[in-house]
Each structure stands twice: as C-alpha cells, then as structure tokens.
Amino acid sequence: MKKIILIFIYTFFWRNFLRILIGLRYYNNKSLKNIKQFILIANHNSHMDTMAIMSAIPSRFIHRVHPIAARDFFGNNLFQRILMRYLVNATLIRRDREDPNRDPIDDMNKMLSKKRSLILFPEGTRGIPGLMSSFKAGLGYLVQNNPEIDVIPVYLNDVYKTLPKGKKLILPNNCSITFGEPIKFKSFEMADILDTAEKAILKLKNN
Amino acid sequence: MNKIFNSIDLIPEIQWVIAIILIILVFATVLFWIWNKLSPSKLVDEMQIRTRSWWIMCFIFLFASLINPVVTYIALGLLSFFTLREIYSLLNLREMDRSVLFFCYLCIPIQYYLAFKGYYTLFLIFIPVFMFIIIPFLLVLTGETKDIIRSMCILPTSLMLGIFGISHLALLINFPEMNSNGVSGKALLLFLIFITEANDIMQFVWGKIFGKHKILPNVSPNKTWEGFIGGVLSTTLIGYLMGFLTPLNPLQLILISSTIAILGFMGDAILSAVKRDFGVKDMSEAIPGHGGVLDRVDSLSTTASPFFHLIYFIIIM
Numbered sequence: 001m002k003k004i005i006l007i008f009i010y011t012f013f014w015r016n017f018l019r020i021l022i023g024l025r026y027y028n029n030k031s032l033k034n035i036k037q038f039i040l041i042a043n044h045n046s047h048m049d050t051m052a053i054m055s056a057i058p059s060r061f062i063h064r065v066h067p068i069a070a071r072d073f074f075g076n077n078l079f080q081r082i083l084m085r086y087l088v089n090a091t092l093i094r095r096d097r098e099d100p101n102r103d104p105i106d107d108m109n110k111m112l113s114k115k116r117s118l119i120l121f122p123e124g125t126r127g128i129p130g131l132m133s134s135f136k137a138g139l140g141y142l143v144q145n146n147p148e149i150d151v152i153p154v155y156l157n158d159v160y161k162t163l164p165k166g167k168k169l170i171l172p173n174n175c176s177i178t179f180g181e182p183i184k185f186k187s188f189e190m191a192d193i194l195d196t197a198e199k200a201i202l203k204l205k206n207n
Numbered sequence: 208m209n210k211i212f213n214s215i216d217l218i219p220e221i222q223w224v225i226a227i228i229l230i231i232l233v234f235a236t237v238l239f240w241i242w243n244k245l246s247p248s249k250l251v252d253e254m255q256i257r258t259r260s261w262w263i264m265c266f267i268f269l270f271a272s273l274i275n276p277v278v279t280y281i282a283l284g285l286l287s288f289f290t291l292r293e294i295y296s297l298l299n300l301r302e303m304d305r306s307v308l309f310f311c312y313l314c315i316p317i318q319y320y321l322a323f324k325g326y327y328t329l330f331l332i333f334i335p336v337f338m339f340i341i342i343p344f345l346l347v348l349t350g351e352t353k354d355i356i357r358s359m360c361i362l363p364t365s366l367m368l369g370i371f372g373i374s375h376l377a378l379l380i381n382f383p384e385m386n387s388n389g390v391s392g393k394a395l396l397l398f399l400i401f402i403t404e405a406n407d408i409m410q411f412v413w414g415k416i417f418g419k420h421k422i423l424p425n426v427s428p429n430k431t432w433e434g435f436i437g438g439v440l441s442t443t444l445i446g447y448l449m450g451f452l453t454p455l456n457p458l459q460l461i462l463i464s465s466t467i468a469i470l471g472f473m474g475d476a477i478l479s480a481v482k483r484d485f486g487v488k489d490m491s492e493a494i495p496g497h498g499g500v501l502d503r504v505d506s507l508s509t510t511a512s513p514f515f516h517l518i519y520f521i522i523i524m
Contacts, residue, residue: 023292025492164302171308172288174296174491 003063006089010062014055022048022162023174029056031152031179037117038150038182040065041139041197043132044121045160048170050088052159052177053119066091066111067119091118105141112146122197126165135198140190143197150182151197155204178204217273220452224397228265232258256496264494264503272396276323276381283377284319288312289500290369290508293490298365303349304358310345311362314338318370322377330378334371339363369501372508375515376400382519390454395518398452402464403510406442406471413437427479435472442468455521463517467510474509478502 018024032038042053050067057065071092075081084090091111093104108118120142122135143151158175183200185193217225235258243251271282295308314334321330343359379399380392414434422430446464447457455463478501482490489498497503 023289023296023491158296161296164305167302167305169305169309171305172292172295172312174292 002086002089005086006062007059009087010051010055010057011059014051018052018055022170022172024052024055024159025174025176026056027176027178029177029179031181032056033058033060035150035152035182036061037112037115038152039112039117039139039142039146040119040152040154041122041201042119042154042156043201044123045126045129045156046163046165047126048159048163049121049156050090050119052156052175053154054088056177056179061117063089064115065089065117065119068093068108068121070095105138105145108138108142109145112142112149118142122194126160129160129164132198132201135194137190137194139197140193143185143193144188144190147185147188151185152182153180153197153200153204154178155180155201157205178207180204218391218394220391220394221273221397224394224401224449224452225269228269228401232262232265235261253496260494260496268400272380272393279380280319280323280377283373284315286500286504287315287319287370287373289493290373290504291315291365293493293499293501294365294369297485297487297490298361300358300361301351301354303351304346304362306349307342307345307358307362311342311366314366314370318374319377322374323381325378325381327378327382330374334363334366338366342366368508372511373504375511376507379511379515379518390522391452394452398446398449399467399511399514400507401449402442402446402467403471403506405445406438406468407475407506409441409445410434410438410472410475413441423476423479426476426483430472430476430479438472439465439468442471453518455518459521463514466517467514470510470513471506474506477509478505 019026040053042049050069054062054065054067067088067090069075069084069088069090069092071094074084074090075092081092084092091107093107094102095104111118120139122139123133124136124138127133155178156175157178158173159177161171161173162175163170180200180203183196185196187193235254239251239255239258243255267282270278272279291312295311300308318330318333321333342362346355346358346362376396376399379396382392410430411434413436414429414431417433417437418429418431420432421428422432422435443461443465446467447460450457450460453460482488490501491499493500494503
C-alpha cells in the first residue's frame, strides 16, 4: 500500500511536475537500477532537493529508500510525523541527542541492516545557496560501519532556485540532477571518507 | 474522441504542405546518412542530430496545429512558458523578484485566453500597455530599490519576447475578421512558420557554404553577409512558391516573405547578443542539436506579430 502511494506521488506526480513545469533534467539516473542497496549523498540547499532525488528513484524499490530528516525540524507534531512517514517515506532522526544512549547513527545503521537505502545530505542543513559547506561526520561513521554498501554521489544543480530557503512559492527554473558512479573509498579514516565524498560531488558539478 | 478528429478539416493546400515537409525531412535524413557513410565528420554528426530533432519538432507542430484549436492554444502557451523559463533561469534576478515572476508566468494564460476569445484590442494592449505599468509597480511593492531598474527593464522585455510575439501565432488561427474573408488561419500559421524556419535554415546553409564576410563580428561569428543575402533571396523565392497558402498576390508575397526574412535575421541577432551577454552558447539543452527552445523560436518571436499585422492590413484594405 505504501509502495503504491509512493509510486503515485513520486513516479507519476513529482517526476512529471518537475520535468515539465519546473524544468528539471535527469542525468544518469538509470545507473541506480542495478544497485540493490545504496546511500545517496547530495548537496543540500532546498526542500525541493529531496523531491528531486525521490522522483528519480526507480519505482521498483522506491518504498525501500528513506530520506533522512531531522526530527526537531520535520517532526514537531504527530500530523507532520505521519506526513513525513507516509508521503515522503522519511526516517526522522534526533539531532539534539537528548537521550545520550540513543545515537542517531544507530538508527541509520538499523535501517541499513534491514536492507533499506538512505538519502543523506551530509552538509546537515540547507546552507548558503549555491555553495557546498563541509560535510558532517555522520556520513563517515555510516561508511565505517557499513563499508560494503555503495555510496552514490548526487549533484543538484540550481534546484534550490525553484524554492529557496525561507520562501514558500515554487517557481519554474531550469535545473538538473546528476547521479555519479559509486564512490570507491581508499581508506576508511574519517577525514579521508569525507574528503573523497566531497570531491566526488564536486566532480559531478564540474562535468 | 470523434469530436476532436472531426474538427480536422485539412484543405488540399495544407495537405500539400504536410507532404512537402515530409519530403524535405526524408531528403535531409537520407542526404546526411549517405554523407556520413562517405565522409564522416563532426559537422555531419551534428546535422544528423539536428535532423532528428526536426522530425520530432515537425510532428509535434503538425499535431498541435492541425488537430484542434484548443490543443494549438495549449501547445503555444507551453511554448511561451518554456521560453520564459529559459530566460529567467539565466537571468540571476534578485530574490525578491520571485513573487513578480509569478505574475509574469500568469500573463501566459491571460494572453492566450484573450487570443482564444478574439478580444483583439485587449490582446494587443495587455502586455505592452498594462503589464508595462503593472510589472514595475509590483516590483516597487517588493520594497527593495537596489538594482530595481534592471528588473524593471528585463521583465517587460522578456514578456514581449516570450509571450507577446509568439501569441500572435495563436491569434492568427482564430481571428474572426480574417476567417470571414475566406482566409484559412491554419494555412497562414503554416505559411509563417514554414517561411521563418526555412529562413533560419537557408541563412545557416548559405553562411556555411559561402560565408566569408562577417556581418556582426562582435556578436555572432556565424552570421555573414553571404548567408544573410542568400537567405533573404531564397526565403523570398520559397515564400513566392508557397503562396498558395495565402490570399496574397505575387507582389505582396514577395514583399511579405522578404520582410519575414529580414525580421527573422533580426530576431536571431538579438538573441545572439543576449546569449553573448549571458556568456552561454545555447539557452538550455532542451532540443538536442539546436540548444534551447528560445534558440529555435527566436526568429518567430520577431516575425509573428509583424506578419499578423501586415496580413491584417492587406485583408482589411
């Protein structure tokens, strides 16, 4: 049931809406088809980013892909939490660490061990438009704990212009989303992982 | 469904044009295919991609323009929409202009509705008169005056370029006074688009083969005197031969076709300069081989409204 709702929302509605009215172009999104489980990492400037990525995911396994969202921002009340769970398929994590025994990384690890895929914005927040800020350590822990899972870089070009931070009006603007090849990490040191991931996304930008 | 197809009444002249378009497309496809087999080069590759895009564009255009007036209006409205979107995507407007952009997009359905209803005067003054005042005032309402003159100039101009010119194509097929004089609006639309696009192609071909003396060296290196003169002459000839679509006499045909050729060149040059200012080669990557939508309809946006008014003048006289 959830799968049908998600396919309807993303594959039919958002994909066509973004392509025809907003002017989003998909590059290389076919490469996702052969990968069973992955962590998508992307630059983040707008709420449209999640919609753009979700709409590009093949409908076959869209119900197994979970965007990671901050509970303190998106899960303030029950209605919002239900909306996020069923319409965005999001996993809400606690950034505030009120409960010291519960690490948000553990939540993500648990999802990965259930054969789920994740969409992660390693910058942590929407940041300055058009600029990529440095990555948070969470991605590093995730890769260290699950080295066998493919990490796929995604670059969102100009998507933020359709809905900039703090604005409510969605406007058309030509933009593009590019999927890269899975990143090959040479070493699993924290700094190296973050550096390699950042470079992979920047490489997509310059293509 | 029947109702939609019943409204297709293809007069013999239009059937002829469809046949001519198909023959040209098949000829071009075969020509470049053989050329590619004999001596493959980058130019031929690009030509093949362009021809493929022409096939798709011709089919969309024929389908949209002949099947039903409502479909034509929606298709032309989308064309305006894509054009505006391309312009605004490149412009780097201020963030507070976003709410005004919404009203700019809103002009598209209004303008096409006016064309659909045939409110001729209102259609003519809506953008150049009303929007010319309303858009700057909306910009003033945003409360930020820094760089406001740039937005004030750009937004009305973009409306003229993207909506006003192209929407005359829509007025052409649905103009009561014209249709009552036994003139087929669809045939005139076909004539205008055929001549304008033929002009683009002819200028390109003449320029590629004989081009030596640059006509606008600082704007576009591809535009040459040879291409321009050859293009105008051959477009006039094509217009003369295609005259069976229009109610005009030979002298009027020659005058109108050469005017379209020159205006088409102007539109092309204007957009070339705009692109040069933006520092891009193409407006977007919407049409493979051609660039953006605006790269294709740039000449139409300058030819459509003069053509309409010339025809109107001649018929009313």
